Amino acid sequence: MKQPLALILLAVATATALPAYAQLLPQAAGQGNQPLDRIVAVVDEGVILQSELNEAVRSVQQQYASNPGQLPPIDVLRRQVLDRLILMKLQVQRADDQGIRVSDADVDQAVNAVAQQNHMTAEQLRAAVEADGNSFAAFRRQLSDQIVAQRLHDSVVRDQVSITDSEINNMLASPSYKAGEVHLAHIQVSLPAGASAADIKAAQDKATQAIDAIKGGMDFHAAAIRYSDAQDALEGGDLGWRRMDEIPPAFADAVGTMKPGEVSPALRGPTGFHILKLEEQRAPSRQVVQEFHARQILIRPSELLTPEQARQKAEDIYNRIVNKHEDFAKLAKENSKDDTTANNGGDMGWFMQNDWGSTIAQHLGELKDDQIAPPFQSEAGWHILERLGSRQSDRTDELERNQARQAIGNRKAEQAYDDYLRDMRSGAYVNILVPELRDPNEQQPSQKSS
Numbered sequence: 001m002k003q004p005l006a007l008i009l010l011a012v013a014t015a016t017a018l019p020a021y022a023q024l025l026p027q028a029a030g031q032g033n034q035p036l037d038r039i040v041a042v043v044d045e046g047v048i049l050q051s052e053l054n055e056a057v058r059s060v061q062q063q064y065a066s067n068p069g070q071l072p073p074i075d076v077l078r079r080q081v082l083d084r085l086i087l088m089k090l091q092v093q094r095a096d097d098q099g100i101r102v103s104d105a106d107v108d109q110a111v112n113a114v115a116q117q118n119h120m121t122a123e124q125l126r127a128a129v130e131a132d133g134n135s136f137a138a139f140r141r142q143l144s145d146q147i148v149a150q151r152l153h154d155s156v157v158r159d160q161v162s163i164t165d166s167e168i169n170n171m172l173a174s175p176s177y178k179a180g181e182v183h184l185a186h187i188q189v190s191l192p193a194g195a196s197a198a199d200i201k202a203a204q205d206k207a208t209q210a211i212d213a214i215k216g217g218m219d220f221h222a223a224a225i226r227y228s229d230a231q232d233a234l235e236g237g238d239l240g241w242r243r244m245d246e247i248p249p250a251f252a253d254a255v256g257t258m259k260p261g262e263v264s265p266a267l268r269g270p271t272g273f274h275i276l277k278l279e280e281q282r283a284p285s286r287q288v289v290q291e292f293h294a295r296q297i298l299i300r301p302s303e304l305l306t307p308e309q310a311r312q313k314a315e316d317i318y319n320r321i322v323n324k325h326e327d328f329a330k331l332a333k334e335n336s337k338d339d340t341t342a343n344n345g346g347d348m349g350w351f352m353q354n355d356w357g358s359t360i361a362q363h364l365g366e367l368k369d370d371q372i373a374p375p376f377q378s379e380a381g382w383h384i385l386e387r388l389g390s391r392q393s394d395r396t397d398e399l400e401r402n403q404a405r406q407a408i409g410n411r412k413a414e415q416a417y418d419d420y421l422r423d424m425r426s427g428a429y430v431n432i433l434v435p436e437l438r439d440p441n442e443q444q445p446s447q448k449s450s
Contacts, residue, residue: 043430095151183241191203210226
């Protein structure tokens with residue numbers, strides 16, 4: 001069966017992976033000037049058309065074509081997809097208000113990234129999109145929206161996430177940090193900002209329905225598609241592998257008592273009720289890595305030194321070291337333009353193979369200890385590299401500290417942006433015009449002052 005395109009944006013421009021709440025909808029909106037098209041929702045100053053909703057729903061159905069039983073009833077699916085379209089529309093509008101822009105070059109880069117993930121050229125990707133009856137221009141707009149959402153996310157969390165040494169120390173000392181990694185799936189039943197007692201009761205009842213369905217034999221991922229409000233619901237609520245320290249402490253305590261395959265009760269969190277399934281787990285291991293000790297001389301082209309002259313100078317210094325046995329350190333101090341190593345005679349210290357970039361890593365791996373590579377070129381200039389030694393080093397403590405810092409940052413960023421999205425959604429004017437698309441628990445229209 002023909003598989004849908006794996007439209008996962010790499011966000012190359014920001015060098016960060018897209019957060020779960022900003023995942024691409026599976027396909028771009030269709031081409032069509034459909035004569036019976038209508039507005040299904042008003043979202044602040046924007047609208048969502050029936051054709052957009054139909055195409056997005058069709059794309060989800062294509063993703064699950066081999067297992068359609070995991071999808072909820074069509075009315076529930078339409079409401080879920082519409083909610084995600086609304087949230088994306090709001091993020092794009094808010095980003096526009098903040099002056100966040102995306103260039104055509106950014107979108108071109110994203111198109112190339114998606115093409116590579118699908119083992120295609122950009123031209124083949126375009127042909128595949130159009131062969132499915134979709135507009136490539138609309139596909140590009142969707143990629144643009146995803147980049148905008150990522151940049152809005154970065155803007156929101158940039159000034160809200162700080163990490164102290166004491167937080168890292170506390171995490172490293174906690175029992176949960178030593179518990180390794182877990183593969184989790186989840187169902188999230190969200191609460192609106194400022195939830196009333198009725199809102200809490202409705203969410204709790206929905207969580208109970210999900211648990212009862214799972215106990216009755218429904219596959220957990222199918223239940224996530226049907227009941228979860230999280231932005232990864234249509235992916236079955238799969239959270240992937242996470243370190244225990246990346247999980248909020250209240251949930252980590254519950255997961256720590258579970259066995260693979262078990263499902264938690266409904267856990268109350270700041271954003272609603274959560275149901276977790278422990279898919280797999282793996283124990284922590286020591287992080288033993290290979291390190292290298294090397295030194296280098298870097299010759300950079302400049303206004304006074306052409307690229308060809310830089311190459312020739314590097315060749316000359318190499319010959320003086322290898323054939324005339326002149327002192328490497330002395331020549332490095334006199335000639336190297338690497339500010340971090342020149343004063344130390346070119347000594348780079350001990351480091352992991354890729355710490356100095358892929359070009360140096362490649363040549364380092366081809367050398368033996370006490371061997372000097374002939375001059376080679378990188379983006380920085382011409383290098384003369386000597387490998388002085390290699391060793392196996394246990395860097396568990398250092399790497400764990402770095403991982404703890406990243407885990408704390410990720411957790412804080414996720415919470416900060418989730419709060420931002422809830423506040424944004426609660427404060428927006430959202431009027432769903434088609435009665436059957438409305439959430440039975442939500443009054444229409446939803447309008448609060450910005």
